[in-house]
Amino acid sequence: MTAIKDLTDGRELVMVSNRLPVDRVTEPDGTKSWKTSPGGLVTAVEPIVEELGCVWVGWAGSADEQIDAFDEDAMRLVPVELSEEEIAEYYEGFSNATLWPLYHDVVARPEFHREWWERYKAVNARFAARVADEAPEGAVVWVHDYQLQLVPKMLRELRPDVTIAFFLHIPFPPTQLFAQMPWRRRLIEGLLGADVIGFQQVGDAVNFRHAAERYARVHSLGNTIMVPADDGTPTRSVVAQEFPISIDANAFSQLAKRDDVKSRAGEIRAEIGTGRRLMLGVDRLDYTKGIPHRLKAYGELLADGDVDSDEVVLVQVASPSRERVEAYQQLRDEVEGTVGRINGAFGSIKNAPVVYLHQSFDRREMAALYVAADALVVTPLRDGMNLVAKEYVACRNDEQGVLVLSEFAGAADELSDALLVNPHDIDGLKAGLLRALHMPLDEQQRRMRALRERVFDSDVSRWVQGFLGAVSAAADQRTQDERADAEAPELSPHTFLSSQMQDRLRRLATAPTLIVATDFDGTLSPLVENPSKARILPRAQRALDVLAASPGVHVAVLSGRSLASLAETGLRSDGWAVSGSHGAEITGLGADHGGGALTDDEQGRLDALARRIERVLGGEQGMRIERKPFGIAVHAREVADTRAADELLAAAEELGLAAGFEPRKGKMVREFSARKVNKGQALEHIRQQLPASPVIFLGDDVTDEDAFAVLGSQDLAIKVGEGQSRANERVADPEAATAVLAWLAQMRTGVVVGSS
Numbered sequence: 001m002t003a004i005k006d007l008t009d010g011r012e013l014v015m016v017s018n019r020l021p022v023d024r025v026t027e028p029d030g031t032k033s034w035k036t037s038p039g040g041l042v043t044a045v046e047p048i049v050e051e052l053g054c055v056w057v058g059w060a061g062s063a064d065e066q067i068d069a070f071d072e073d074a075m076r077l078v079p080v081e082l083s084e085e086e087i088a089e090y091y092e093g094f095s096n097a098t099l100w101p102l103y104h105d106v107v108a109r110p111e112f113h114r115e116w117w118e119r120y121k122a123v124n125a126r127f128a129a130r131v132a133d134e135a136p137e138g139a140v141v142w143v144h145d146y147q148l149q150l151v152p153k154m155l156r157e158l159r160p161d162v163t164i165a166f167f168l169h170i171p172f173p174p175t176q177l178f179a180q181m182p183w184r185r186r187l188i189e190g191l192l193g194a195d196v197i198g199f200q201q202v203g204d205a206v207n208f209r210h211a212a213e214r215y216a217r218v219h220s221l222g223n224t225i226m227v228p229a230d231d232g233t234p235t236r237s238v239v240a241q242e243f244p245i246s247i248d249a250n251a252f253s254q255l256a257k258r259d260d261v262k263s264r265a266g267e268i269r270a271e272i273g274t275g276r277r278l279m280l281g282v283d284r285l286d287y288t289k290g291i292p293h294r295l296k297a298y299g300e301l302l303a304d305g306d307v308d309s310d311e312v313v314l315v316q317v318a319s320p321s322r323e324r325v326e327a328y329q330q331l332r333d334e335v336e337g338t339v340g341r342i343n344g345a346f347g348s349i350k351n352a353p354v355v356y357l358h359q360s361f362d363r364r365e366m367a368a369l370y371v372a373a374d375a376l377v378v379t380p381l382r383d384g385m386n387l388v389a390k391e392y393v394a395c396r397n398d399e400q401g402v403l404v405l406s407e408f409a410g411a412a413d414e415l416s417d418a419l420l421v422n423p424h425d426i427d428g429l430k431a432g433l434l435r436a437l438h439m440p441l442d443e444q445q446r447r448m449r450a451l452r453e454r455v456f457d458s459d460v461s462r463w464v465q466g467f468l469g470a471v472s473a474a475a476d477q478r479t480q481d482e483r484a485d486a487e488a489p490e491l492s493p494h495t496f497l498s499s500q501m502q503d504r505l506r507r508l509a510t511a512p513t514l515i516v517a518t519d520f521d522g523t524l525s526p527l528v529e530n531p532s533k534a535r536i537l538p539r540a541q542r543a544l545d546v547l548a549a550s551p552g553v554h555v556a557v558l559s560g561r562s563l564a565s566l567a568e569t570g571l572r573s574d575g576w577a578v579s580g581s582h583g584a585e586i587t588g589l590g591a592d593h594g595g596g597a598l599t600d601d602e603q604g605r606l607d608a609l610a611r612r613i614e615r616v617l618g619g620e621q622g623m624r625i626e627r628k629p630f631g632i633a634v635h636a637r638e639v640a641d642t643r644a645a646d647e648l649l650a651a652a653e654e655l656g657l658a659a660g661f662e663p664r665k666g667k668m669v670r671e672f673s674a675r676k677v678n679k680g681q682a683l684e685h686i687r688q689q690l691p692a693s694p695v696i697f698l699g700d701d702v703t704d705e706d707a708f709a710v711l712g713s714q715d716l717a718i719k720v721g722e723g724q725s726r727a728n729e730r731v732a733d734p735e736a737a738t739a740v741l742a743w744l745a746q747m748r749t750g751v752v753v754g755s756s
């Protein structure tokens with residue numbers, strides 16, 4: 001069986017959410033018991049961790065009750081106590097009357113109160129402290145949702161050893177709306193304490209990254225945000241990316257196949273009246289779910305005579321939610337008033353057009369309702385995902401039934417075979433409902449098959465694996481970065497760079513636009529015997545990430561390696577230009593060029609040379625011939641004797657020249673390319689695609705001289721290591737080259753990368 005440690009690379013898991021997966025309830029006779037907590041978070045997450053095991057820290061749902069930690073299946077549940085005032089101000093107030101409406105596109109007016117904010121901070125601090133006490137050394141701590149956005153930063157300060165993941169189950173609003181939040185910077189900084197921040201949709205992740213750039217003044221590149229530490233310690237990278245949540249589709253499908261569920265579905269159909277079509281709505285009673293819009297559309301269809309209550313019934317299941325929050329009380333009054341009016345106006349003694357159930361049901365009853373329903377109507381005005389839609393699809397083993405789905409539910413991105421509706425457009429919604437009621441069977445089946453394929457393919461285990469996979473990768477990266485920082489030599493630019501070079505770098509750092517170009521092997525990564533083992537120095541990667549994220553800076557890597565071989569080193573180069581095979585292939589920054597297959601003639605000449613070199617030199621100890629997409633490289637780095645190596649390389653040169661190839665000299669390598677290109681031409685080509693900018697280029701090898709040769713007086717050429725060069729500056733090794741890049745990044749952005 002999969003263990004949680006298989007998903008977290010051997011690390012223990014701690015879950016943190018406002019609510020524990022079970023709620024403490026007081027029965028009418030005063031006895032206490034536990035029941036499953038409401039809402040989508042528990043539906044999605046609990047089945048996985050209950051089996052795999054974890055510590056779960058959360059509120060037990062009752063006031064002023066101190067409860068000891070206890071075990072439930074493979075979980076250890078750790079209750080966090082909340083007082084009456086904290087429930088009123090942290091949970092009902094700041095979480096559900098400020099953040100909830102603000103994050104749901106302000107469909108209700110958010111209230112901003114300073115006392116609520118103070119309470120929110122205090123409760124978040126209590127959660128962080130409790131987690132800090134409970135988390136095993138090096139654990140992965142997974143914090144959930146909007147109620148706990150300050151926990152990541154608070155926890156990082158208490159427990160720097162843990163890896164912190166955060167998942168937001170609800171949307172993250174566009175910057176124009178988030179701007180209303182008086183404590184917006186504090187919330188962003190709180191979240192940026194995490195290593196990975198997960199969102200439901202691409203749009204949510206994009207909104208967050210924009211808000212982070214604007215209010216926390218950080219830079220982002222792709223999914224990665226560079227976060228400078230307050231005290232000048234090294235920059236951290238934080239992944240902010242979408243991981244759309246799902247359900248255990250198989251479990252729902254199996255449940256729907258059970259005889260008791262099928263016979264209960266039959267009973268439900270019999271109870272609503274033979275021949276009547278059943279439309280179903282299932283929601284927490286929440287104003288984001290669009291229940292009044294649904295009722296309005298349905299009421300109008302009855303009034304217009306398009307729907308008859310003898311033929312159709314709408315069963316609306318609305319589970320009680322946040323009942324002490326005013327907006328929820330108003331919603332309940334409105335919904336119950338509307339249901340009463342519709343039933344009063346259009347019902348008969350036999351048939352009410354709406355059956356309204358303000359209750360929670362167990363999963364078996366939910367599955368029976370899904371199986372019984374001819375259509376499920378999901379009409380939120382805004383919803384992070386909406387799991388009800390996916391549950392309905394998973395339960396429809398008969399491949400029938402129609403899903404009517406709001407385009408403002410995150411689920412609409414994936415479930416495009418549903419009937420998509422805009423709940424604000426009442427006429428459109430009415431048309432959607434009618435279409436669902438009259439959809440021919442073959443269209444139902446076609447759509448339902450496609451929906452089921454999607455839901456079963458992207459189920460909750462895939463979500464967990466994707467999210468925890470990203471978290472594990474972040475944890476590994478963090479360990480690597482920390483090690484690199486600890487081992488990084490103390491290089492102060494003032495001691496190892498000439499004052500002239502410092503001046504030049506300062507000037508470049510303030511240029512409106514700048515191209516930072518560099519070789520890879522021997523410049524960004526130390527030279528190693530086996531080229532497949534070469535890796536960029538982590539600090540160099542981060543310095544280039546910071547530079548690339550700075551407006552006006554373009555990063556380019558120019559390598560003799562093929563693009564494929566460069567990618568195999570793990571270099572992260574999203575948003576950069578990368579030139580491979582000495583310029584024969586270029587990608588990124590609009591400079592895409594070359595890379596097409598060799599012609600038969602080119603291939604034939606290259607094959608003949610390779611055979612010849614193989615025959616003449618192949619038997620020599622330590623010689624290695626490498627086939628590249630556009631040429632051949634003859635390596636002599638592993639030849640024991642330097643003189644013998646030189647002689648062998650000279651022999652290879654002779655063979656190449658005889659076959660009409662221009663040998664390209666490198667350190668202990670000679671290359672023969674079918675295409676006559678070099679790094680200088682590649683750099684010129686990239687430069688032409690970008691706004692006129694000065695260039696800084698760093699390189700260590702003979703082949704980098706071609707790039708130095710195309711630089712002018714506004715540019716800066718830096719040779720890495722020993723040997724003759726036309727470059728105007730020099731540093732000792734890749735560590736020093738990295739320090740130059742880090743210093744440049746710091747001067748341009750203020751972000752400290754590493755320990756220089």
Ligand SMILES: Nc1ncnc2c1ncn2[C@@H]1O[C@H](COP(=O)(O)OP(=O)(O)O[C@H]2O[C@H](CO)[C@@H](O)[C@H](O)[C@H]2O)[C@@H](O)[C@H]1O
Nearest residue numbers: 039040041043169283319359360361383384385386387388
């Ligand atoms: N009367 C009733 N009785 C019993 N069970 C009932 C019920 N009514 C609803 N449920 C169950 O509660 C869950 C509701 O999940 P949703 O995703 O639809 O919304 P919710 O807003 O709670 O979740 C939040 O988290 C989830 C998960 O991330 C996001 O999909 C969503 O957008 C976000 O608002 C479903 O599993 C459903 O079966």
Ligand SMILES: O=P(O)(O)OC[C@H](O)CO
Nearest residue numbers: 019038039040041169322
């Ligand atoms: O009842 P609440 O306030 O804990 O909300 C439950 C849902 O999971 C909200 O995401």
